[in-house]
Protein backbone atom coordinates (compact mmCIF):
# COMPACT_ATOMS: atom_id res chain seq x y z
CA UNK A 1 0.00 0.00 0.00
CA UNK A 2 2.73 2.38 1.08
CA UNK A 3 5.02 1.57 -1.89
CA UNK A 4 2.05 2.12 -4.20
CA UNK A 5 1.66 5.64 -2.78
CA UNK A 6 5.40 6.28 -3.21
CA UNK A 7 5.29 5.16 -6.87
CA UNK A 8 2.50 7.59 -7.65
CA UNK A 9 4.32 10.44 -6.01
CA UNK A 10 7.47 9.75 -8.10
CA UNK A 11 5.35 9.94 -11.25
CA UNK A 12 3.86 13.18 -10.01
CA UNK A 13 7.31 14.56 -9.31
CA UNK A 14 8.36 13.70 -12.87
CA UNK A 15 5.36 15.61 -14.21
CA UNK A 16 6.19 18.55 -11.95
CA UNK A 17 9.84 18.52 -13.03
CA UNK A 18 8.76 18.82 -16.65
CA UNK A 19 6.52 21.81 -16.11
CA UNK A 20 9.05 23.83 -14.08
CA UNK A 21 11.92 23.22 -16.52
CA UNK A 22 10.73 26.06 -18.74
CA UNK A 23 12.04 29.02 -16.71
CA UNK A 24 15.41 30.64 -17.35
CA UNK A 25 18.56 28.89 -16.16
CA UNK A 26 19.64 31.59 -13.71
CA UNK A 27 16.12 31.69 -12.25
CA UNK A 28 16.24 27.92 -11.78
CA UNK A 29 19.61 28.10 -9.98
CA UNK A 30 18.10 30.50 -7.41
CA UNK A 31 14.57 29.10 -7.11
CA UNK A 32 14.46 25.40 -8.01
CA UNK A 33 13.90 23.17 -5.00
CA UNK A 34 13.04 26.17 -2.85
CA UNK A 35 9.90 25.65 -0.85
CA UNK A 36 9.20 28.57 1.44
CA UNK A 37 8.76 27.29 4.97
CA UNK A 38 5.02 27.66 5.74
CA UNK A 39 5.55 27.91 9.50
CA UNK A 40 8.12 30.74 9.54
CA UNK A 41 8.31 32.08 5.98
CA UNK A 42 12.08 31.54 6.01
CA UNK A 43 13.35 32.64 2.60
CA UNK A 44 16.03 29.95 2.64
CA UNK A 45 14.89 26.32 2.79
CA UNK A 46 15.49 25.20 6.39
CA UNK A 47 18.28 22.75 7.13
CA UNK A 48 16.73 19.43 8.18
CA UNK A 49 19.73 18.09 10.07
CA UNK A 50 17.89 15.06 11.35
CA UNK A 51 18.37 11.31 11.17
CA UNK A 52 14.74 10.34 11.38
CA UNK A 53 11.16 11.60 11.26
CA UNK A 54 8.25 11.06 13.64
CA UNK A 55 5.27 9.25 12.13
CA UNK A 56 1.83 10.68 13.01
CA UNK A 57 0.49 7.11 13.18
CA UNK A 58 1.42 3.57 12.23
CA UNK A 59 1.76 3.20 8.45
CA UNK A 60 1.68 6.91 7.65
CA UNK A 61 4.58 9.33 7.33
CA UNK A 62 4.74 12.95 6.18
CA UNK A 63 6.82 12.07 3.12
CA UNK A 64 10.00 11.18 5.00
CA UNK A 65 10.89 8.40 7.39
CA UNK A 66 14.68 8.04 7.66
CA UNK A 67 17.43 10.21 6.20
CA UNK A 68 19.26 7.34 4.47
CA UNK A 69 16.10 6.98 2.30
CA UNK A 70 15.40 10.67 1.89
CA UNK A 71 15.63 14.02 3.59
CA UNK A 72 13.97 17.36 2.72
CA UNK A 73 17.34 19.17 2.44
CA UNK A 74 18.60 16.50 0.05
CA UNK A 75 15.35 16.41 -1.90
CA UNK A 76 15.45 20.19 -2.42
CA UNK A 77 18.93 19.86 -3.92
CA UNK A 78 17.91 16.89 -6.08
CA UNK A 79 14.98 18.88 -7.45
CA UNK A 80 17.22 21.85 -8.14
CA UNK A 81 19.84 19.79 -9.99
CA UNK A 82 17.22 18.01 -12.08
CA UNK A 83 15.66 21.31 -13.14
CA UNK A 84 19.08 22.70 -14.09
CA UNK A 85 19.61 19.69 -16.34
CA UNK A 86 16.33 20.45 -18.11
CA UNK A 87 14.02 18.04 -16.29
CA UNK A 88 14.08 14.58 -14.80
CA UNK A 89 14.90 13.44 -11.30
CA UNK A 90 18.13 13.57 -9.35
CA UNK A 91 19.82 11.26 -6.90
CA UNK A 92 22.37 12.95 -4.69
CA UNK A 93 25.28 10.83 -3.36
CA UNK A 94 27.99 11.35 -0.76
CA UNK A 95 30.67 11.98 -3.43
CA UNK A 96 31.14 12.04 -7.17
CA UNK A 97 32.69 8.59 -6.87
CA UNK A 98 29.72 7.28 -4.87
CA UNK A 99 27.52 8.51 -7.74
CA UNK A 100 29.65 6.67 -10.34
CA UNK A 101 29.57 3.60 -8.08
CA UNK A 102 25.76 3.80 -7.90
CA UNK A 103 25.60 3.75 -11.71
CA UNK A 104 28.06 0.86 -11.81
CA UNK A 105 25.86 -1.12 -9.41
CA UNK A 106 23.07 -1.11 -12.00
CA UNK A 107 25.20 -3.69 -13.88
CA UNK A 108 26.33 -7.23 -13.10
CA UNK A 109 28.68 -10.06 -14.08
CA UNK A 110 29.04 -10.51 -17.83
CA UNK A 111 28.14 -6.91 -18.65
CA UNK A 112 30.57 -4.75 -20.63
CA UNK A 113 31.18 -1.00 -20.32
CA UNK A 114 32.76 1.24 -22.96
CA UNK A 115 34.46 4.22 -21.29
CA UNK A 116 36.32 7.36 -22.40
CA UNK A 117 40.07 6.72 -22.27
CA UNK A 118 40.93 10.09 -20.72
CA UNK A 119 38.68 9.64 -17.73
CA UNK A 120 38.93 10.95 -14.15
CA UNK A 121 41.55 8.80 -12.33
CA UNK A 122 39.09 7.73 -9.62
CA UNK A 123 36.69 6.40 -12.25
CA UNK A 124 39.29 4.17 -13.92
CA UNK A 125 40.44 3.03 -10.45
CA UNK A 126 36.84 2.03 -9.65
CA UNK A 127 36.29 0.31 -13.00
CA UNK A 128 39.66 -1.50 -13.05
CA UNK A 129 39.76 -2.64 -9.42
CA UNK A 130 36.17 -2.96 -8.25
CA UNK A 131 33.98 -3.46 -11.34
CA UNK A 132 36.37 -6.10 -12.69
CA UNK A 133 36.03 -8.01 -9.38
CA UNK A 134 32.30 -8.41 -10.01
CA UNK A 135 32.88 -9.73 -13.51
CA UNK A 136 32.10 -6.50 -15.37
CA UNK A 137 34.53 -5.80 -18.20
CA UNK A 138 35.62 -2.37 -19.41
CA UNK A 139 37.06 -1.10 -22.70
CA UNK A 140 38.66 2.33 -22.82
CA UNK A 141 38.38 4.16 -26.13
CA UNK A 142 38.75 7.65 -27.48
CA UNK A 143 35.08 8.66 -27.28
CA UNK A 144 35.78 11.84 -29.25
CA UNK A 145 35.65 9.49 -32.26
CA UNK A 146 32.19 7.83 -32.52
CA UNK A 147 33.59 5.28 -35.01
CA UNK A 148 35.98 3.95 -32.36
CA UNK A 149 33.12 3.73 -29.90
CA UNK A 150 31.07 1.75 -32.43
CA UNK A 151 34.01 -0.64 -32.90
CA UNK A 152 34.34 -1.20 -29.16
CA UNK A 153 30.68 -2.13 -28.64
CA UNK A 154 30.02 -5.86 -28.18
CA UNK A 155 26.73 -7.75 -27.67
CA UNK A 156 27.49 -7.58 -23.90
CA UNK A 157 27.88 -3.79 -23.84
CA UNK A 158 25.32 -2.20 -21.53
CA UNK A 159 26.79 1.19 -20.70
CA UNK A 160 28.69 3.86 -22.59
CA UNK A 161 30.43 6.11 -20.05
CA UNK A 162 31.63 9.41 -21.44
CA UNK A 163 33.47 12.26 -19.78
CA UNK A 164 33.35 15.58 -21.65
CA UNK A 165 35.35 17.79 -21.44
CA UNK A 166 37.83 15.30 -19.97
CA UNK A 167 40.00 15.65 -16.93
CA UNK A 168 42.77 16.66 -17.43
CA UNK A 169 43.18 16.87 -21.22
CA UNK A 170 39.91 18.71 -22.00
CA UNK A 171 38.95 16.48 -24.91
CA UNK A 172 35.33 16.69 -26.04
CA UNK A 173 32.91 14.02 -27.18
CA UNK A 174 29.92 14.66 -29.41
CA UNK A 175 27.07 13.61 -27.13
CA UNK A 176 24.44 13.93 -29.85
CA UNK A 177 26.30 11.48 -32.11
CA UNK A 178 27.08 9.10 -29.24
CA UNK A 179 23.50 9.14 -28.04
CA UNK A 180 22.26 8.21 -31.52
CA UNK A 181 24.75 5.33 -31.52
CA UNK A 182 23.79 4.23 -27.99
CA UNK A 183 20.06 4.32 -28.82
CA UNK A 184 20.66 2.32 -32.00
CA UNK A 185 22.47 -0.40 -30.01
CA UNK A 186 20.20 -0.32 -26.97
CA UNK A 187 22.95 0.93 -24.64
CA UNK A 188 22.63 3.39 -21.76
CA UNK A 189 24.66 6.58 -22.26
CA UNK A 190 26.06 8.16 -19.09
CA UNK A 191 27.87 11.50 -19.24
CA UNK A 192 30.18 12.85 -16.55
CA UNK A 193 29.51 16.55 -17.03
CA UNK A 194 31.45 17.79 -14.00
CA UNK A 195 33.68 20.15 -16.03
CA UNK A 196 30.92 21.66 -18.16
CA UNK A 197 28.13 22.01 -15.55
CA UNK A 198 24.53 22.51 -16.78
CA UNK A 199 25.41 26.17 -17.35
CA UNK A 200 27.42 25.11 -20.40
CA UNK A 201 25.97 21.73 -21.35
CA UNK A 202 22.80 19.76 -20.69
CA UNK A 203 23.62 16.20 -21.81
CA UNK A 204 20.04 14.93 -21.28
CA UNK A 205 18.86 17.37 -23.97
CA UNK A 206 21.31 15.75 -26.40
CA UNK A 207 19.87 12.32 -25.59
CA UNK A 208 22.07 11.09 -22.73
CA UNK A 209 20.30 8.80 -20.25
CA UNK A 210 22.26 9.75 -17.13
CA UNK A 211 24.23 12.88 -16.32
CA UNK A 212 26.70 12.77 -13.46
CA UNK A 213 28.32 15.55 -11.44
CA UNK A 214 30.96 15.67 -8.83
CA UNK A 215 29.12 18.43 -6.96
CA UNK A 216 32.37 18.92 -5.04
CA UNK A 217 33.48 21.04 -8.01
CA UNK A 218 31.60 23.85 -9.82
CA UNK A 219 28.10 22.89 -8.64
CA UNK A 220 28.85 23.69 -4.98
CA UNK A 221 31.76 25.89 -5.99
CA UNK A 222 33.22 26.87 -2.62
CA UNK A 223 35.50 23.99 -1.57
CA UNK A 224 33.29 23.15 1.40
CA UNK A 225 31.82 19.76 0.61
CA UNK A 226 32.39 16.44 -1.15
CA UNK A 227 29.36 15.34 -3.12
CA UNK A 228 28.00 13.79 -6.28
CA UNK A 229 24.74 13.43 -8.15
CA UNK A 230 23.07 11.58 -11.01
CA UNK A 231 20.17 13.03 -12.96
CA UNK A 232 18.02 11.01 -15.35
CA UNK A 233 14.72 11.18 -17.22
CA UNK A 234 14.33 7.39 -17.18
CA UNK A 235 12.02 6.28 -14.42
CA UNK A 236 13.56 2.79 -14.33
CA UNK A 237 17.12 4.16 -14.01
CA UNK A 238 15.91 6.57 -11.33
CA UNK A 239 14.23 3.79 -9.36
CA UNK A 240 17.40 1.66 -9.68
CA UNK A 241 19.67 4.46 -8.45
CA UNK A 242 17.31 5.42 -5.65
CA UNK A 243 17.20 1.79 -4.48
CA UNK A 244 21.02 1.61 -4.49
CA UNK A 245 21.27 4.94 -2.65
CA UNK A 246 18.89 3.80 0.07
CA UNK A 247 20.38 0.30 0.31
CA UNK A 248 24.09 1.12 0.20
CA UNK A 249 23.74 4.37 2.15
CA UNK A 250 26.40 6.50 0.45
CA UNK A 251 24.26 9.54 1.15
CA UNK A 252 25.35 13.11 1.82
CA UNK A 253 24.64 14.90 5.09
CA UNK A 254 21.68 17.30 5.05
CA UNK A 255 24.14 20.10 5.89
CA UNK A 256 26.27 19.32 2.81
CA UNK A 257 23.12 19.42 0.67
CA UNK A 258 22.06 22.72 2.21
CA UNK A 259 25.51 24.25 1.59
CA UNK A 260 25.48 22.94 -1.98
CA UNK A 261 22.10 24.50 -2.65
CA UNK A 262 23.46 27.84 -1.40
CA UNK A 263 26.45 27.47 -3.74
CA UNK A 264 24.26 26.66 -6.75
CA UNK A 265 22.41 29.98 -6.48
CA UNK A 266 25.48 31.74 -7.91
CA UNK A 267 26.37 29.05 -10.49
CA UNK A 268 25.54 31.28 -13.48
CA UNK A 269 27.57 34.22 -12.19
CA UNK A 270 30.49 32.03 -11.22
CA UNK A 271 30.56 30.15 -14.55
CA UNK A 272 30.46 33.42 -16.47
CA UNK A 273 33.45 34.75 -14.53
CA UNK A 274 35.32 31.41 -14.61
CA UNK A 275 34.88 31.33 -18.39
CA UNK A 276 35.88 34.99 -18.91
CA UNK A 277 38.98 34.66 -16.75
CA UNK A 278 39.99 31.32 -18.27
CA UNK A 279 39.62 32.60 -21.85
CA UNK A 280 42.02 35.47 -21.06
CA UNK A 281 44.50 33.26 -19.20
CA UNK A 282 44.42 30.69 -22.03
CA UNK A 283 45.29 33.42 -24.56
CA UNK A 284 48.03 34.75 -22.27
CA UNK A 285 49.58 31.28 -21.83
CA UNK A 286 49.32 30.44 -25.52
CA UNK A 287 51.64 33.31 -26.46
CA UNK A 288 54.12 32.67 -23.61
CA UNK A 289 57.52 31.39 -24.81
CA UNK A 290 57.85 28.87 -21.95
CA UNK A 291 54.50 27.27 -22.77
CA UNK A 292 54.57 24.72 -25.58
CA UNK A 293 50.85 23.87 -25.72
CA UNK A 294 47.57 25.09 -24.25
CA UNK A 295 44.36 23.05 -24.24
CA UNK A 296 41.22 25.15 -23.77
CA UNK A 297 37.99 24.45 -25.69
CA UNK A 298 37.55 28.19 -26.35
CA UNK A 299 40.84 28.54 -28.25
CA UNK A 300 40.67 28.13 -32.01
CA UNK A 301 43.79 25.92 -31.66
CA UNK A 302 41.74 23.34 -29.69
CA UNK A 303 41.32 20.33 -32.01
CA UNK A 304 37.59 20.24 -31.27
CA UNK A 305 36.92 23.96 -31.13
CA UNK A 306 34.08 23.62 -33.69
CA UNK A 307 32.35 20.95 -31.60
CA UNK A 308 32.94 23.09 -28.49
CA UNK A 309 31.21 26.05 -30.16
CA UNK A 310 28.31 23.86 -31.20
CA UNK A 311 27.85 21.91 -27.98
CA UNK A 312 28.95 24.20 -25.14
CA UNK A 313 27.26 27.44 -24.07
CA UNK A 314 30.45 28.44 -22.23
CA UNK A 315 34.01 27.16 -22.41
CA UNK A 316 34.44 26.89 -18.64
CA UNK A 317 37.26 27.55 -16.23
CA UNK A 318 39.64 24.64 -16.84
CA UNK A 319 42.90 24.99 -18.77
CA UNK A 320 45.61 22.40 -19.29
CA UNK A 321 49.00 23.54 -20.49
CA UNK A 322 52.41 22.13 -21.12
CA UNK A 323 55.70 23.73 -20.12
CA UNK A 324 58.99 23.48 -21.94
CA UNK A 325 61.49 21.87 -19.59
CA UNK A 326 59.38 18.94 -18.38
CA UNK A 327 59.02 17.74 -14.81
CA UNK A 328 61.43 20.19 -13.13
CA UNK A 329 59.74 23.19 -14.76
CA UNK A 330 56.36 21.92 -13.64
CA UNK A 331 57.54 21.58 -10.03
CA UNK A 332 59.21 25.04 -10.08
CA UNK A 333 56.03 26.65 -11.41
CA UNK A 334 53.88 24.99 -8.75
CA UNK A 335 56.24 25.98 -5.93
CA UNK A 336 56.50 29.59 -7.11
CA UNK A 337 52.80 30.42 -7.22
CA UNK A 338 51.40 32.47 -4.34
CA UNK A 339 47.76 33.30 -5.12
CA UNK A 340 46.95 30.13 -7.06
CA UNK A 341 46.73 27.22 -4.62
CA UNK A 342 48.56 23.98 -5.20
CA UNK A 343 45.58 21.70 -4.62
CA UNK A 344 44.04 18.59 -6.14
CA UNK A 345 40.51 19.83 -6.60
CA UNK A 346 38.97 22.18 -9.17
CA UNK A 347 35.90 24.23 -9.93
CA UNK A 348 35.85 26.45 -6.84
CA UNK A 349 36.05 30.22 -6.52
CA UNK A 350 39.76 29.98 -5.67
CA UNK A 351 42.22 29.37 -8.51
CA UNK A 352 43.90 26.00 -8.06
CA UNK A 353 46.63 24.20 -9.93
CA UNK A 354 47.86 20.62 -10.13
CA UNK A 355 50.82 18.91 -11.73
CA UNK A 356 49.61 15.43 -12.75
CA UNK A 357 53.14 13.97 -13.06
CA UNK A 358 53.98 14.73 -9.41
CA UNK A 359 50.49 14.75 -7.90
CA UNK A 360 47.33 13.11 -9.24
CA UNK A 361 49.10 10.60 -11.51
CA UNK A 362 52.32 9.98 -9.57
CA UNK A 363 51.38 6.27 -9.17
CA UNK A 364 50.88 5.74 -12.91
CA UNK A 365 54.06 4.34 -14.56
CA UNK A 366 55.73 7.04 -16.65
CA UNK A 367 55.32 5.19 -19.99
CA UNK A 368 51.60 4.72 -19.37
CA UNK A 369 51.25 8.36 -18.39
CA UNK A 370 53.01 9.50 -21.54
CA UNK A 371 50.92 7.14 -23.68
CA UNK A 372 47.80 8.81 -22.24
CA UNK A 373 49.16 12.23 -23.17
CA UNK A 374 49.99 13.17 -19.56
CA UNK A 375 53.49 14.47 -20.12
CA UNK A 376 55.96 15.52 -17.40
CA UNK A 377 55.47 19.25 -17.92
CA UNK A 378 51.67 19.12 -18.07
CA UNK A 379 49.84 21.46 -15.71
CA UNK A 380 46.10 21.66 -14.97
CA UNK A 381 44.78 25.04 -13.93
CA UNK A 382 41.34 25.65 -12.46
CA UNK A 383 40.87 29.36 -13.04
CA UNK A 384 39.00 30.97 -10.14
CA UNK A 385 36.84 34.07 -9.99
CA UNK A 386 39.52 36.38 -8.55
CA UNK A 387 40.58 39.56 -10.36
CA UNK A 388 42.06 38.56 -13.68
CA UNK A 389 45.10 40.83 -13.23
CA UNK A 390 46.04 39.07 -10.00
CA UNK A 391 45.80 35.56 -11.49
CA UNK A 392 47.87 36.68 -14.47
CA UNK A 393 50.48 38.40 -12.27
CA UNK A 394 50.85 35.24 -10.17
CA UNK A 395 51.43 33.11 -13.28
CA UNK A 396 53.81 35.70 -14.72
CA UNK A 397 55.99 35.73 -11.65
CA UNK A 398 56.00 31.90 -11.39
CA UNK A 399 56.89 31.54 -15.10
CA UNK A 400 59.72 34.00 -14.46
CA UNK A 401 60.98 31.65 -11.72
CA UNK A 402 60.83 28.76 -14.22
CA UNK A 403 62.90 30.81 -16.71
CA UNK A 404 65.50 31.65 -14.03
CA UNK A 405 65.78 28.01 -13.05
CA UNK A 406 66.20 26.94 -16.68
CA UNK A 407 68.95 29.56 -17.14
CA UNK A 408 70.73 28.37 -13.99
CA UNK A 409 70.57 24.81 -15.31
CA UNK A 410 72.11 25.93 -18.62
CA UNK A 411 74.92 27.77 -16.85
CA UNK A 412 75.74 24.82 -14.62
CA UNK A 413 75.64 22.33 -17.49
CA UNK A 414 77.95 24.60 -19.51
CA UNK A 415 80.31 24.75 -16.52
CA UNK A 416 80.21 20.96 -16.19
CA UNK A 417 80.95 20.54 -19.90
CA UNK A 418 83.89 22.93 -19.61
CA UNK A 419 85.30 21.22 -16.48
Ligand SMILES: *Cc1c(COP(=O)(O)O)cnc(C)c1O
Pocket residue numbers: 095096097098120122123163167192194195214215216217226227228
Ligand atom coordinates in the same frame (compact mmCIF):
# COMPACT_ATOMS: atom_id res chain seq x y z
C1 LIG B 1 36.31 15.04 -9.00
C2 LIG B 1 35.72 14.29 -10.12
C3 LIG B 1 35.04 13.07 -9.90
C4 LIG B 1 34.93 12.45 -8.52
O1 LIG B 1 34.20 13.22 -7.63
P1 LIG B 1 34.43 13.27 -6.04
O2 LIG B 1 33.41 14.23 -5.58
O3 LIG B 1 35.85 13.71 -5.82
O4 LIG B 1 34.23 11.88 -5.53
C5 LIG B 1 34.46 12.44 -10.99
N1 LIG B 1 34.57 12.94 -12.23
C6 LIG B 1 35.23 14.09 -12.48
C7 LIG B 1 35.31 14.60 -13.88
C8 LIG B 1 35.83 14.80 -11.44
O5 LIG B 1 36.49 15.93 -11.70
